[in-house]
Amino acid sequence: MQPTLHSSRLILRPYTLDDAADVQRLAGDVRIADTTLTIPHPYPDGAAETWISGHAPAFENGGEIACAITLESTGELLGTVSLIDVQRKHARAELGYWVGVPSWGKGYCTEAVCCLITFAIEQLGMTRIVARCLARNPASARVMEKAGLALEGRQREHVLKNGVYEDILLYGLVLPERGTT
Numbered sequence: 001m002q003p004t005l006h007s008s009r010l011i012l013r014p015y016t017l018d019d020a021a022d023v024q025r026l027a028g029d030v031r032i033a034d035t036t037l038t039i040p041h042p043y044p045d046g047a048a049e050t051w052i053s054g055h056a057p058a059f060e061n062g063g064e065i066a067c068a069i070t071l072e073s074t075g076e077l078l079g080t081v082s083l084i085d086v087q088r089k090h091a092r093a094e095l096g097y098w099v100g101v102p103s104w105g106k107g108y109c110t111e112a113v114c115c116l117i118t119f120a121i122e123q124l125g126m127t128r129i130v131a132r133c134l135a136r137n138p139a140s141a142r143v144m145e146k147a148g149l150a151l152e153g154r155q156r157e158h159v160l161k162n163g164v165y166e167d168i169l170l171y172g173l174v175l176p177e178r179g180t181t
Helices: 017-027 030-035 047-053 055-060 108-122 138-146
Strands: 010-014 065-071 077-087 092-099 128-134 150-161 164-174
Touching (some): 017 030, 017 047, 077 108, 108 138
Antiparallel strands (some): 010 065
């Protein structure tokens, strides 16, 4: 069973189907779709339920973990932080995240990302965390940098988003104990 994680202001918990309406409302904002790699706009009816229903099997298979970012004080859903493409053999995973527009600029995303990275290292034994963002999304790049990831490269015109080929920035974190060169 997926654990619940705690930080100073947040609880990172498994999603339930009761969260679907909030996910659709928050992720359905065009500003979220415009600044993320994979969230569509308009956000289709039923997509949140389908997405949430896949979380438990993906966690049980060891391939990913998706956490609802909630305020500890109120339980309000703020967004998502996840590890996808978890590769235990290689001790690596890819980080993904988004927070709803009302929560932008409050440090919640960075706090959630740091909490999940700590879990990945301490509980899952990950020694490498990678993440990507649209090159035109400096706020997402700052989240990664504040969480200790370093810019590793740029993939030019790597994704087609809204009819435009976009550059992607690649970030990574490697634990020094791994002995990289």
